[in-house]
Amino acid sequence: MAILDARANEIVIRVVYDGAPESGKTTSLRALAGSLAQPAVTPEEDATGRTLWFDWMEYVGGRFEGSRIRCQIVSVPGQRELDARRRALLATADVVVAVVDTTADAFARSQAYLRELRQTVAGSTVGIVLQANKRDRPDAIEMDELRALLGAPAIGLIESIAADGTGIREAFVYAVRLALDRVRDLMSRSALATGAPIERSAADLLAALRGVEVMQNLDVPAIASDEDSIAAVALVSVLEEEQAAATRFVEPIAGHAPRPPDASVPSGAIWPPVEGRAILANVAELGGSPHQFGGGDWVVGLGSGWRVVSRKDACYRTLDEGRAALIQWARLHAASASVISPRRCIVLSDAGDGSWRLWQIVRVEESLREAMGRALDEPTPELIVLRLCQGSKQLLDAVARIATSPCDLPCTLDSVGISGGLAVYIGLMPSRVTDVPKTIVVPSTLLRAQLEPLVAAARIGERGQALQQVMDTVPRPIVDRDGIMSTLVALFA
């Protein structure tokens, strides 16, 4: 995930601590945090204090090619049943510190994890530092024997006692060097990503992992460790089939218009469970028949102030299949609740032909385009400039806030509105999270692309000069941090 953040003049790299359960990953990361005087964050732990998602800390230090080096340091959960989270985190690593419990009893398990790690990074430029941990234990394997057992001279080997911090800093420094070697290699191939990192904090990373997990339905039981056994192969096949079935869509009966959702939907088939019922009662009173649009989506109550929409493929054979999809979608909504308009719900409803259909009901809110369109009719140039600046700022605020959502919601003048004083997404929610990386938005480019058609349609004409004069009087360095004023000046020029 190495990325050059030119705006902050930083190279952002990620160091991932990997290893078997209880090998000392979290202890290492916390010891490092103590040694670097940085806070460490663990989003959730289980009953025995084991990491469930990851441990996180950040450290900014040193320079590379003139840019500060920002290290995002994370450790994976080691439990087998959380293997998907481990793999997701390893996929973002620039370097891996493999923490190996070198006591005789635990070494075999650590070796299995190390083998998997090597397979994961094979063919990439991601380096591995091997941190031989628990060297203070009387049953620790001798170093010569350990080297022979590991049999891979290409990886760095550093002894440690995570419990008292011995060797932790050395392993980290070595890891950063390897990560910077990778950055250098990426730069030489013009393959280094640029822009602001999408995950800037533990909360961002947690949201990203949750978002992926929600949509991939990763609650799959642990697979037998012997992945080639007949039983394991059969189990994988059955689980994949079950997962596929949970989101498999059925072809609705041709020509059959689905029954729109009403107050009769069963308990557990609406989200949010309380406010959703009230919204559904309001919408059901409006009546109306479903209309099918070109893309195959069904829409009810056009012009009623509500958008009642069911995607073409949101059709399920049984209530159970529909409920599985509803719960996944509800989690996605809940994870995005702070950035989406509040007056909305999702409903699983009997389609009337034996199948079940997922609907989303969203209150039509005033968009920024409508608000800014009105702004251009203000009586004085000062008010027009003020309203346009406010609207632009709200759009950029929305971009920043919506970036924390697990899905890539479009930020345009049409899809953003104001609710409770905050800029929120007012459009329809996507039905799933895609693997496509989130769009990196350059504020001035977004503003220009969004405002240009609006200003052109408003036929500013002679008022353009008056607006220019007003903008010339505004102290640019104070208000133009996001390039709002310079964009407006360019638009009215």
Next chain:
Amino acid sequence: MPSEKQIVDEFEKIAADMPGFMAASLVDTESGMTLGLKSNRPDFDLAAASAYNSEMVKQKLKIMKALNLRTHMEDMLITLGDQIHVIKLVSPTTFIYLAVDRSQCNLAIVRNVINKHSAAFA
């Protein structure tokens, strides 16, 4: 994750073991959605109760985080005038919400029965 039928079957067993059983649901913490439920009281809106209780669980977890408490939450007990409500966290993403008639049961029985059955919901 157990299926809805497995969840309901397990709640049947809890109801059989627990005098005064009123209602129970397995709840998805993040969304507040019920994953399975059983109720002996038609006037008890279990879907709404589950959703509100998920907010309570999330708030408590936030409080623990704010206080930097490096531990986990096992359960929450709420004693009403005539009912006992128990929230038992069974996995990182789900909890059981259980309501019992206080005149027919006591806290020890409630905890004993729920601990006996909670592994089936994980």
